[in-house]
Amino acid sequence: MAASPRSDFDISAQLAPDPTVSLKLAELIRLQKSAQRITSTLNLDEIVDRVVDEVSSSLGCVEINLYLHDTEHNELVLTGVRGCTVHGKGHRFKVGRKTDMRQGMSGHVAMTRKMHYAPDVTLDPYYVECEPSTRSEVALPLEVEGELVGVFTVSHHELNAFCETELRLLQGLCSHVAVAVQNARRFHDEHKRREQMTREAEEARTIQHALLPRSSPLIPGFSVSGLSIPAGLVGGDWYDYIPLSDGRWGLVLADVAGKGTAAALLMSATRGMLRSLAPLSSGPAEVLDRLNTMLLQDFPDGRFVTMVYAELDPTKRLLRLANAGHLPPLLVDPAEPSGHRWIYTEQGLPLGVSNSKFSETEINLTPNSRVAFYSDGITEAELDSGEEYGTKRLLAHLQSTNATPENLIADVRKFVNGAGLRDDATVILVSANRA
Numbered sequence: 001m002a003a004s005p006r007s008d009f010d011i012s013a014q015l016a017p018d019p020t021v022s023l024k025l026a027e028l029i030r031l032q033k034s035a036q037r038i039t040s041t042l043n044l045d046e047i048v049d050r051v052v053d054e055v056s057s058s059l060g061c062v063e064i065n066l067y068l069h070d071t072e073h074n075e076l077v078l079t080g081v082r083g084c085t086v087h088g089k090g091h092r093f094k095v096g097r098k099t100d101m102r103q104g105m106s107g108h109v110a111m112t113r114k115m116h117y118a119p120d121v122t123l124d125p126y127y128v129e130c131e132p133s134t135r136s137e138v139a140l141p142l143e144v145e146g147e148l149v150g151v152f153t154v155s156h157h158e159l160n161a162f163c164e165t166e167l168r169l170l171q172g173l174c175s176h177v178a179v180a181v182q183n184a185r186r187f188h189d190e191h192k193r194r195e196q197m198t199r200e201a202e203e204a205r206t207i208q209h210a211l212l213p214r215s216s217p218l219i220p221g222f223s224v225s226g227l228s229i230p231a232g233l234v235g236g237d238w239y240d241y242i243p244l245s246d247g248r249w250g251l252v253l254a255d256v257a258g259k260g261t262a263a264a265l266l267m268s269a270t271r272g273m274l275r276s277l278a279p280l281s282s283g284p285a286e287v288l289d290r291l292n293t294m295l296l297q298d299f300p301d302g303r304f305v306t307m308v309y310a311e312l313d314p315t316k317r318l319l320r321l322a323n324a325g326h327l328p329p330l331l332v333d334p335a336e337p338s339g340h341r342w343i344y345t346e347q348g349l350p351l352g353v354s355n356s357k358f359s360e361t362e363i364n365l366t367p368n369s370r371v372a373f374y375s376d377g378i379t380e381a382e383l384d385s386g387e388e389y390g391t392k393r394l395l396a397h398l399q400s401t402n403a404t405p406e407n408l409i410a411d412v413r414k415f416v417n418g419a420g421l422r423d424d425a426t427v428i429l430v431s432a433n434r435a
Contacts (some may be wrong), residue, residue: 044184048080051177056082056171057153061355063155066239068108068181069095069148076106076151083155086130105139106151109377113148115140117169119160126355140170142178149178149185163297201233201261211271217241217249219314221433222365224251227405228426229377235424236263237375238271243277247314250278250287253324253373253428254307259351270295270305270351284322287359288351292324295352304352308373314380317432319363319371325350327376330391332398333369343371365432373399377425381412389415400428405429 050065066080070092077283079089094102095110108126109116113370117138118124127137131255131270134155142149152174156162162170216225226239236258242250252274258262272296274287287309295305308329310321321329321343343363349356363371381389389412397411405427412425 035367044079044181044188047177047184051152051173052080052082055173059249061154062157063131063153064152065106065153067110067296068142068150069110071148075108079150084130102128105137106153109139109141109151110148113141113143114407115167117162117167119162121155129243131155132397133157138162138170140168140174142174142181144178144182147182149181152177166424198233207268211268212239213241217243219249219312220247221314221317222312223431223433224249224312224428225405226253226426227409228424228430229409229421230424231377231421232260234261234264235259236267237377237424237426238267239373239426239428240271240275241273244279244311249312249314250309251312251373251428251430252307253326253375253426254305255375255426256305256423257303259424263373265303266299266303268306269298274309278309283360284311284320285360288324288348288358289320289356290359292351292356299352304350306325307351310373312430317365319365319430320360321345321363322358322360323348324356324358325353327374327379330374330395330398331363331369332373332395333366333370335366342391365430367432367434369404370398370429370431373428375424377421377423378408378412378427380423381416381421381425383416403429 007234027230044133048066051163052066055061061083063083064081065078065084065087067076069075070077070081071134073092074095075092076095078089079086081087081089083349084364093103093107103110105116105118105124105126105128106320116126117136118127119136121127121129121134121137124137135158137153137155139151139153141151152170154162154170216223224241226241227236228237228239232239236256237254238256239248239253242252244250254267254270256267256270258266261415270291274291276291277287277294281290291307299305305324306326307324308321308326310319310329311321323329323345325348328344331343332340343361345359345361347357347359365371373395379391379394393411393415394408397408407426408427408429413421
């Protein structure tokens with residue numbers, strides 16, 4: 001925002017202590033003090049009304065007009081008015097050339113950026129007659145850092161009604177008004193911009209949410225469920241279930257580098273590509289290979305996607321998966337020597353980085369085993385001290401028989417203790433039922 005102007009027009013310091021000081025000058029001193037309070041509000045309508053009311057009550061003027069400059073159309077718009085019977089709020093006119101007398105004193109001042117005083121309006125070449133009782137008028141520019149904010153005009157029923165002190169006071173007043181108006185406009189524009197961004201983000205969130213699975217797939221012998229919580233209104237995480245031939249299902253969890261709307265847009269594009277490739281490919285490795293080729297052509301530099309893509313064959317109780325630079329899935333299985341293992345693949349860089357090969361891993365899912373796919377928003381959720389939720393807590397939670405995506409993320413939130421999720425958190429849990 002613009003800074004408050006330097007106050008170098010203090011009337012009280014210029015007046016000798018004289019008991020006969022006029023009531024008019026006392027009112028002007030009050031006006032000066034109120035002018036310095038104008039910048040305390042960011043409500044434009046309140047600023048305009050306060051200025052017009054204060055000047056009107058202090059100077060006893062015939063007419064007061066406050067025009068604001070519409071920079072887009074280069075017009076002056078009447079925003080505050082007292083005593084005018086010709087024009088009301090909203091009246092506007094184009095700012096023309098300096099020598100164009102038809103635009104009146106206001107237009108002339110808007111062009112010259114200098115105060116113009118007409119002690120006798122009948123002799124002034126720029127004055128355009130309005131109220132018949134007007135005898136003198138002053139028009140002052142409202143300007144901040146070389147930018148025209150508007151024009152302020154004050155008319156009086158007396159000839160040469162404004163002395164030098166009063167004119168300097170009005171100039172000082174206008175410097176405060178200009179700053180207050182400029183601050184209020186910037187605040188309003190910023191508030192409007194933020195509201196627009198929020199609306200757009202809400203719409204993006206609605207669309208992104210619609211791209212996630214609406215329900216868990218019904219797979220004989222298995223329970224599959226997932227959940228994704230963005231750190232902001234929208235995020236770059238994504239999961240999906242894709243029906244394939246012969247009762248098989250494609251399962252995917254991906255994380256687009258970055259956050260916010262840009263990541264969400266790239267996620268949406270990746271989703272469309274993957275859904276078109278999955279039914280036509282021979283397995284997870286081929287899916288990632290073909291998807292990587294497409295992303296290398298379409299993704300902007302510096303953007304990439306980490307992804308785990310798996311195909312579940314419920315008849316064979318077989319899970320085949322390929323990994324493109326993502327965190328290794330966790331298998332919890334009573335048949336394993338340690339009761340669990342992290343599932344690694346030999347090859348697989350993140351998608352969109354470079355030409356890469358992808359290898360597959362096969363897992364036979366025994367009864368009561370479960371596999372968790374997860375994003376780094378789970379394991380890297382951290383306290384202010386830097387301590388992370390980590391893989392040990394993830395393992396301990398998934399070893400519980402009642403583990404679900406919902407209570408896993410609830411446990412992560414409990415761990416960060418109100419600090420909030422700082423990254424998108426997504427999980428898919430595949431559980432093999434008893435045979």
